[in-house]
Amino acid sequence: MELLKERILKDGTVKPGNVLKVDSFLNHQMDIPLINEIGKEFKRIYADAPITKILTIEASGIGIACIAAQYFNVPVVFAKKAKSVNLDGEMYTTKIESFTHKKVYDVILAKKFLSPEDHVLIIDDFLANGCALNGLIDIVHHSGATLEGTGIVIEKGFQRGGDMLRERGIRVESLAIIDSMTDTSLTFRE
Ligand code: 5GP
Known part of the structure; x- marks a missing residue:
């Protein structure tokens, strides 16, 4: 999702321990028009799936799941x-x-x-090693x-969670997949 990738490049910062901080638009302050586009995109991707419930985990997933749920017209459970x-x-x-x-x-x-x-559609903000999604x-x-399936806003593709889940046959749809990141550069998977 281009809008999201541009925003990560503009406002994301890399912290020690492979942590990407996106708290100006996703994890602390929330940019609702952007998250609204994220919700629409999840609906576009899962348009043909008979979703009856969106599942997420507290706390960061809840806001994203709630906005997406309005497009699916289903409840959120966290x-x-x-x-x-x-x-x-x-x-x-x-x-x-x-x-x-x-x-x-x-x-x-x-x-x-x-x-x-x-x-069930599982939605979360980040996918790293996959512990949250596995649970x-x-x-x-x-x-x-x-x-x-699962809908992830940002997957850190250099950590193993996403690929391990895909190998198990689980549908993982990530709106931005980061292949590498350092203090000064960040590259996305095409
Ligand atoms: P996992 O369980 O896949 O290792 O990590 C996913 C969870 O850890 C997400 O729910 C998210 O809250 C948090 N997380 C993992 N990596 C990052 C990161 O780089 N930045 C932020 N802000 N949260 C992360």
């Missing part, structure tokens, strides 16, 4: 990071290691919000729902 898990059988649970915080979270989703009839995919599989 997985929550929990400090402790109460295993009462009403929740799907999984563990996710945070790329940016280097912590392992228990992640929960109430069973009543995802069922075998659902066709969400795990939840979809436990629920018996059909995973239609």
Whole structure:
């Protein structure tokens, strides 16, 4: 998506540890017209998929998922990071290691919000090593729902997450794939 790539080049900054900071338009301050175009693009890509629910994870995925959901006309459900898990059988649970915080979270989703009839699109802001997406995919599989695919705003293609998921046959659609980045240069996959 050209508009997104131009914005990353203009306003993104590279931090130590292979972290791209895009907090002036995506992760802290949010540029709604841009995110609206992102939502439209996900709908264009998944126009033929019978999506019934968009799944994301708190916090950064929620705003993007909500704007996209208006084009799909379906609810958004977001997985929550929990400090402790109460295993009462009403929740799907999984563990996710945070790329940016280097912590392992228990992640929960109430069973009543995802069922075998659902066709799920997973949306998230970044894809790096794939821990977040793997956790969400795990939840979809436990629920018996059909995973239609994933929609990612920025994939760091030099980390292995995206390619590993594609090798498993999972549909991964990323609006910008970064092949390399340094303090002074950033290249996208064509
Ligand atoms: P993964 O689980 O694929 O390793 O990392 C994905 C998650 O880590 C995303 O949900 C995102 O919040 C965060 N993340 C990974 N890499 C970056 C990055 O370069 N910049 C920012 N802002 N977040 C990132």
